[in-house]
Amino acid sequence: MNSNFFILNGPYLLDPAASHMTIAWETNSPVDIQVIYGEQEFLNQTMTPNFEREIPYEDNNKGNCLYTAVLRDLKPDTKYMYQIKLHSGAMESGTFKTLEKQPNELKIVMLSDSHLFHTEKQFSDMVERIKPEFIIHSGDISFGTGYQHEQYVNNWFKKIPELLKHIPVFYIPGNHDDGPFYDEFFTKPQAKTCRCDETGRTYSFDCGKTHFTLVDSNSWGLFEMNAINSGVEADAKTKRTIQQTLNWIKQDLASEAAANAAWRVLVLHHPYTDEFNNRYIVPVAEAYNVNLVIGGHLHYYVKTVSIDPKVGAKTVYISQGSTQEPECELDTGGGEHRLLEEFPEVVAMGKSNYTLLTIEEEHLQCETYGFSQKLGNEALVDRVLLVHDEPKISISKVEIRRIDNNGKVEIKGIAENIGRGLAEVTLQLFDNNVENIMNLFGPADKERVIVLNEKEKRSFTMLYRAVNQGQHEIKVQNVSENITVFEPEQLTFQYMKLTLDHVKHASLLMASIEATNNLDREIFVPVHLYIDQRIAETKNIFFRGHEKKQVDFCYKFYQGGSYQVSIADQLPRDIKIPGPIRIIPRIQDKSGQGNYALLHGNPKVITRPDKVEICLEQYGDYIEIPARPNLRVKNAFSGMVWANVDRLAKQNEMGHNPLMVKGKSVGWGATYLMRMVVERAGGLKWGTCHDITEYSWQGGMVNLNQWTQYTLTFDKQIGGNSYCNGKRVAHVSGIAADTKLRNWENEPIFIGYSYIGHVITEIDRPKYFTHLPAKISQVRFYKDHLSEQENRQIYEQPQKAGIKAEKMAVWLDFHDILTVGTHTTEWCHPAVFDPAYKTEKKYWNFKQLKTKAKLPLQAGMKASVEVSDDGASIKARQQIILKNGTNYIVLEGLPPAQYIRIVTEFSAEVGSEGTFIPELQEYQISAFNETDFTEMFWSTQEDWQRGKFTGAVGFEPIDRLSDFPEYTDVIHG
Structure with a gap:
């Protein structure tokens, strides 16, 4: 068969209805095609479809052809067969069933975040068994980016080709789907028949008595989030898109179709817990009586009800789990603690793989399932049943107890759902006949919402505080308690x-x-x-x-x-004040640009005949290339690391293990110039950021326990290419010439370490850090793009500077590591200096030096205590060998003087047994004269910084290995 005459992807079905169906498929060039279709096996109708050229990409510089056939005037609830016949003789065929006009029951399968879609067999078997009317995908088909054509081919079309020929799917984009190929495959074909906004990415449809509104939430969940996370405001275009999308949603939900629907379902990618989604979508959903809001993005199942007790479970928010890996678990918290600290309205969390909606006139059932590791086996994770009836919660066995004289009371009782469907527990409490509707139960600062399924019963405890001084009658149900509120706590x-x-x-x-x-x-x-x-x-x-x-x-x-x-x-919180100075081994830069690196932690450094290996084994082991102006790039850059990765991240560890990163975080937001990371499953992720856009891609697998040269090279015009041992594993197209790469000038380049997550404003960093367990033998960074041939030349001759050496800004091979250094304090007067001392010759006696140090046997520190009368010339000195721990040294033989300083020499050892670092924590000198006594300290970072550093002496950052549990991080995906 001529390679120009076959179907690359598809056929696949979109936008089903009672009277039409859309069929789409892709070829690599225009071909003569006919679509033949008909009821059952009677193929008696023919049409010639149109096509649109997709954008050019590397595999086809003219762009593939996306064919769309909209079959109209079909009969409702009827099975059809179709054939796509090419002039070459090739043929693809499939079947579909049109929707009923007014179905008594509607079954819909939903999924989200399919990414690598390792559950495709379980998913296909399930769909074959359930036979839903259609499927809804709520975003993130791509594991990399919507700028990679192969992401949709490998992760979707090749995964479930037979299913897509027979079962139609509605699509909305996720944050990984930003890019042209999502639009080519899904947005444009859907827009031919859907009611949609001007972008085509937000649209609605009706099926029976249900109104569906499908929303592209990327304008706020991706672009505005990226901007804020990058320290800038969203641009005017993004703000305009947000407003236009919100206006369209409001108009759609206010339409006659939505208002008269028995059920309103809103689907989008970002979840309730997303800061921006919560700000924009939640008020709209509740104002227009949306019954169910379904998202994804977190890769977790999260069930939430409205925090407004007047709404409660009338609007339920579901975040679907990922369909990438088999997962199945649920935590409802037992009513005793918050599942998410900042969201008391979150009532269940877990892991799941797909959602089944069963919709009838009188009820809407949302069942969430997960696949087990055993092929084909699945289990119910959670069930939500919504009905039109008003919630009926029975409150019984009420007890009211005064806690103190400041108006605090405790209410206990039992709540039972005697109605149908899910209901939120609310308590009607009267304080001196003033009604209070309350929905937060549990201990102070840990209150949370309680929801009950039909016939479910649960005991509860609630705290209430009467504010005004005087007599109060507290009444719940028919139980009342009279309390006196004395003068409250001030x-x-x-x-x-x-x-x-x-x-x-x-x-x-x-x-x-x-x-x-x-x-x-x-x-x-x-x-x-x-x-x-x-x-x-x-x-x-x-x-x-x-x-x-x-x-x-x-x-x-x-x-x-x-x-x-x-x-x-x-309650107290722990803080750390940076203080100790220490040797931080300094790796010399062979590029000639002076961009030395710092070796952190206690890694082993093993010298082989052909290389020196840095063994990053523990969380604190990593390499840092400090930020400098000469690392700034304009239009292009290349990074490369020779690494032998020991293992993948465990389930209890952070993923996105960093080979090489420059920026605030490896995600989320436009937070890095460059990232090369290993995902938990072993896939390689690459990327750069420009303006407020994260431009990432995926490709290749890590070579565990094998030495590999990993290279990322990017040019705004050429695009990005990724290589493993000289072989290209991924490509992404270029970006506009007027875009600006996010250099993050004040951030280091890290090898083996990075922050991960969204940047938390209060601490100016993400909550988490992530680590790479690996051996590293060489690191390079270029301020230019490298071609495939140029990269291969460097790979084949790693000991040579190689081609484009003049563009190289960093070259580390670890043969030359500085392990010594000196710190000299400033000349210091024991008290506020009085110039008269110079003429009066009023001197201080320096009596004792207290030292605190951590000193491994393999390392060394020695100090010289020096005194002076003019702060310039040395009058006398005393040599001291420092020891581990706290030591007191009598300063014998030092004459009275006006100034004192301490010169400390450090020596570390780096080798095959590990890295052994001397650390000086504190100096304290006691001094006296005829009438006064004082103590002098060098203990904080600011104390040491008044002195002079030479060699490899410096400060270890205090929070790089810290997490911040007090902050909630729920932006994932």
């Missing part, structure tokens, strides 16, 4: 925030808290800042009656280390 506190600010000469803690005066009169009261459970500072604050006020503290630390900090009655 102040209550919430929202404690702690921020460290390292200014030139101090480590400052900026602490704040919101305080509320609960009295109806003015008060003047102290508020305490506690450091390690001792009062460190007190603010006396004036409050007017019932005034809220922010109380701020600024506290200077004089010693590095870990501290517990709290304000007033709040």
Whole structure:
């Protein structure tokens, strides 16, 4: 067969209806085609389809041809056969069934985040068994990006080709589907028959008594998120698209079709917990009485109801799990804790693979299933039943107990759902006949919503506080309790925030808290800042009656280390003040550009005849190339790492293990210039970011336990190419010439380490970090693109600088690692300097030096304590060999003087047994004169920075190996 005359992808079915069906398929060039179709086996109708050229890409510089055949005037609820006949004689055939006009029952299978789609066999078997009217895919077909044609071919069309010939699918884009090929395959064919907005990506349809609104949420869930995550505002085009999309949704949900529907279902990619989705979609869904909102993106199953007790389970939000891997589990929290700290309305979480909607006039059932690891075996994860009836929650066995004299009461009871369908538990509480509708149950600060299925019963505990002073009758059901609210607690506190600010000469803690005066009169009261459970500072604050006020503290630390900090009655939090100085082995740069690297942690460094290996085994083992102006790129760059990856990430570890990264995070948002990462399943992800766009791609698999040269090279005009051992594994097309690559000038290049997740404003970094367990033998970075031939030449001769050496900005081969260095403190006067001392010759006696150090046997530190009368010439010195731990040295033989300084020499050892680092934590000198006594400290980062560093002495960053559990991170996918 001539290669020009066959179908590349398809046929596949889209946009089913009672009277029409859309068939689409792809060829690599225009061909003569006829579509023959008819009822059952009577193929008695013929049409000649039209095609549209897709955008050119590497495999076809003219662009493939996407053919679309819209078969109209079909009979409802009728089975049809069709054949696609090519002039060459090739033929593809399939069947479909049109929808009923008014089905008594509607079965729909939904999936999301199929990505690599390793469950395709289980999924196909399930669809064959259920025989749904259609399927809805809520986004992320691609594992890489919508700019990669092969992502849709390999992860969708080749995975379930027979299913797609017979069962129609509605599609909406996910964040991985941003790009032209999603639009070519799905948006354009769907738009021929759907009611859609001007982009074609947001549309609606009716099936029986159900109105479906399918929404492209990328304008906020991807583009605005990328912008905010990158520290900039969304551009005008993005803001305009957001507003146009929201306006279209409102108009659609206000339409006669939606208003008269028995059920309204809204489908989009991003979930309830997404910050931007929550801001834009939730108010619209609840205002227009949407019954079910279904998303994905998280790769977790999440069930949520409205936080508004007047809405409750009348609007249910479901985040589907991923269909990529078999997963099946559920956690409802038992009613005792919040499943997500910032979302008390989240009532279940788990893992799942697909959703089955069964819709009838009187009820809508949403069942979520997961596949087990055993092929074909599946299990119910969760079930949601929605009905039109008003919820009926029976409250019984109510007990009301006064907790204190400040108006706090505890209400206990049993709630039972005696109605039909899912219902949220609400409590009608009267306080002196004033109604309060309450829906948060459980202990203080851990309250959460409770939902019950039909006939389900659960005990509950709720806390309520009567505010006004005086007599209160608290009534729930027919149970009442009379309480007296005495003068309430003067102040209550919430929202404690702690921020460290390292200014030139101090480590400052900026602490704040919101305080509320609960009295109806003015008060003047102290508020305490506690450091390690001792009062460190007190603010006396004036409050007017019932005034809220922010109380701020600024506290200077004089010693590095870990501290517990709290304000007033709040629970303490741990903070770290950077202090110790240490050797950080410095890897010399062979490029000639001076971009040396720092070796962190305690890795083994093994010298072989042909290479030096850095063994990154523990979480703290990684390589950092500090940020410098000469690493900035304009239009192109290339990064390469020679690595032997030991293993993949375990289930309890973060994925996206970083080979080489420059930026704030490996995702999510436009947060990096370059990323080369290993996914949990072993796939390789690559990418760069421009403007507010994350431009990522996928291709190739990691070679476990094999030395491999991994290369990413990108040029705005040429695009991106990825290589393993000189063989190309992925390609993505170029971008516009006027775009700006996100250099992230102040961020290092990391090998074996990165932050991962969305950037949390309060800490200016993501919550998590991720690590690569691997051996590294060479690293290079070029400020230009490398062709396939140029990359292969470097791969074949790794010991030579090779081609385009003049464009090379970093070349590390680890043969030359500096392991020594010196720190010299400033000349320091024991007290505030009085110029008169110079003439009066009033000297200080330096009595004792206290040292704190961590000193492995393989490492060494020695100090020279020097005194001076003019802060320039040395009057005398005393040599000291430092020891591990805390030591006290008598400063014998030092004459009285006006100034003192300490010169410390460090020596580390790097070798096959590991990296052994000396660390100096503190110097303390006691000094006295005729009348005064004082102590001098060098302990914080600011103390040491007043001195001079030479060689490989520096500071280890304090939070790179820290997670921040107090922040919720629910942006994934």
